[in-house]
Amino acid sequence: MQDILTYIALGLAIGFLVKKYFFKTKKKGKCDSDCGC
Amino acid sequence: MFKTIANLRIGEKAFIEKLCLENIPLELLEMGCLPGIEVQLIQTAPLNDPLYIKVNGSHLAIRRETAEKITVVK
Amino acid sequence: MSNEKVVKVALIGNPNTGKTSIFNQLTGLKQKVGNYPGITVEKKQGICKLSHTVKAEITDLPGTYSINPTSLDETLVLDTLLDEKKSGFPDVIIVVVEIENIKRNLLLFTQIKDLKIPTILVINMIDQMKRKGINIDVKQLEEKLNTKIVLASARKNIGIEELKSTILEYKKLDVTPIGKITDRIDKEYFTRLKNAFPEFPLYKSWLLITQNNEFDFLTNEQRKLVLTFREDLGCIKRYQHKETILRYQIINDVLKESFNVDKSKASDLRGILDRVLTHKIFGYVIFALILLFIFQGIFDWATYPMDLIDTAFANLSSWVKTVLPAGTFTNLIAEGIVPGIGGVVIFIPQIAILFTFISILEETGYMSRVVFLMDKIMRKFGMSGKSVIPLISGTACAIPAIMASRNIGNWKERLITILVIPFTTCSARLPVYAILIALIIPDQSVLGILNLQGLTMMALYLLGFTAAIFSAILLNKVLKIEGKTLFVIEMPNYKIPSIKNIFYEVVEKTKAFIFGAGKIILAISIVLWFLASNGPSKFKNAEETIAAQIESTQLSKGELQKKVASYKLEHSYIGYMGKTIEPVIKPMGYDWKIGIALISSFAAREVFVGALATIYNVDNDSENTGTIKQRMSAEVNPETGEKRFNFPTGISLLLFYAFAMQCVGTLAIVKRETNSWKWPILQLVGMGILAYVSAVLAFNILS
16 A cells, blocks of 8 residues: 555656656747847 | 037936937837936946936936937037 | 636736735735746736626736837737737736826836727825825826826725726726827828738737737738838837837826926935945945845844754654554655655745845835946946846846846846856755755854854855856856847835735745745655665665675674665665766765765755755664754765765865756756757856866865
8 A cells, every 4th residue: 555655656756857847848939139038 | 529418417417419219229218318308417326337317207327338329418 | 606707907017116016905815926838927917806796817017118128028018918819918907107207107008008908097106195295187187198097005005996996897998099199100101000900909010010029919911011011120210219209298298287296395315315325335335234134144044943944854754754654655755755845845934034135125226226336347247237136136046036137138248147147156055055064164153253154154155156257257258249238227216115015025936936946856855765765676685685694793683774774775776876976976075875966956956955864864774863964974984984074075065066057947947048058058067067176176185
């Protein structure tokens, strides 16, 4: 029982980190000058 | 010899004569720096730059290089 | 609940008009801060109940002087108001102006009014009217501006109820533009523009062609049309110039009849304060004293609650172990999750103190004076007076600091500021510094008053700033970027800060930190714990291996357990990871355990302490869970028999943490703000080399 809970917690943690760092898509600067935005 | 905001003495007032959008940011105009408006140099920062001015009811600080591009008349 | 009607309200105004106070009064604590999709501008929203059946969803847009944006934050105001199909498009706009600067504030109002969206004008700070000798004829002003005016004082809670009922009746608002400005600029040109985009209000079309950005909501044909209009740049600039002059003419005409100031009542408190606060000598002295005071707060006052938190979480860990049934999940809670949460909570005091100071300085209007004082000096280093605020904010966290650099108009100055911010000692470094200093520097007083540990901390701060300044000078020489200067700052009137505003600001920023960085730290603690308490075959057979090894010698049960535990850690997954990088970090004086902490620091520096705590906790026999410091102090280097955290290793670690770019979050934000991988990679490599070299040198010289 405790093992299962541990793996669930671990899965959640890894899932969260992967989502946070590897699926940060979107954005796209709309900038044509040197203003850097 | 043109007189600019940069030539004013502290406390001195003058009227803005001309400023040209080519080298003055639109923002400055929108803050109230317009031709014909009275401008007063309130203070300069310790190293004489930037300048603290009062114009059109607004208190602004601008750099000397910008002030040098705004001509004024008494 | 579901049949409640929602009115979408956008709150707009110049900076320093008390817009945020109005927002706080309307929404109270029912606020949430999120990010706009794709960009990291804070989106502040709140709910306000208008009547039993109607509520307002209020968005506090970034403060701006004009609808023509000069920064990313301000671009957002324009984007929100131009795209009708976006979910954030408001039903009604509230423009907040301040009684004293009404003339300039009204410029933004007249621009917004021309977009033909229902608009309410709120004149804030009316409680100061009498004292300043100001008189307004509201009726006449409403008539001239085709709008509904609400007189308010957010601080005294005046006019808020009236504002709510005005929002409720927004459909009755007049949307005719004021003064037919476009006709007066160039009738022929603007008729052409009108015919090109018949479906848009004319002023909206004008904004579309005067901006440089692309607008997603346009069709391909509309986009082409916009581009043809944009070709005549000289003409556009001239007309913008003319537009501004005309707007001020209209505003002057309107105000001449309905607004007057009795000048004799004006006090010169501002002048006196300005002369002192921006004085050649006193100005800097006062600024230095304020900085000292802030640091005193962060180092000294914050340590009391921080020690309490540290002890409390250590106790909680042991308590969990005694209460819950033994097993892996209990271990995860006691050794992974509880210390992980503790590692986040421990920051709250410092962050809250720092944000309190910064928001007080901003609210009072003093920050602008700092910018004024420091501009020329900062320019010598290739930065701007406006870089001072981000650099100070950097002592809390580099991420919001880098975002705060957005209002630096000159690209080169802004880039240099962004690049050197990570050198300033952010609060994530503090726990690392604090624990290392406590381990290697004796708690002695010098000259009777100064504490040696405190002085070391001060020295590390100075080291960070010095590194920032020197790298700025270097970058200023190396970078070849020519940019137009844009430096206009308002010197707002001095104000007594509102406790309510500061409270909301601090709560909000602290919350953002805990739920942003906190989640990451917690997740990493769990993963770390798992990696440290599991491993391949050697790990699983630890008991037997050790038992076989020591058959001959006599050991007590406790010592046996200890041996098994450290053998396990060495052969756990994380043990292997640490061992892999050991050759690289050995010249700096670190072993594989510190290596593990270094690896995990890349998520966030403060994880260092938590990681070591987790490692040594797993390593220790499970009965004894002392504070993190006790556990680290007990660690011995098996090669020399000395303490692991001795003076040379400690100094080497301090230098490494002072210089290295170890924060994935910061790298991500730099990439986003500079729109290129070049700059974050430069930071990572440049700062990494500096950190490595100085740590190796320090270790070898000292040992």
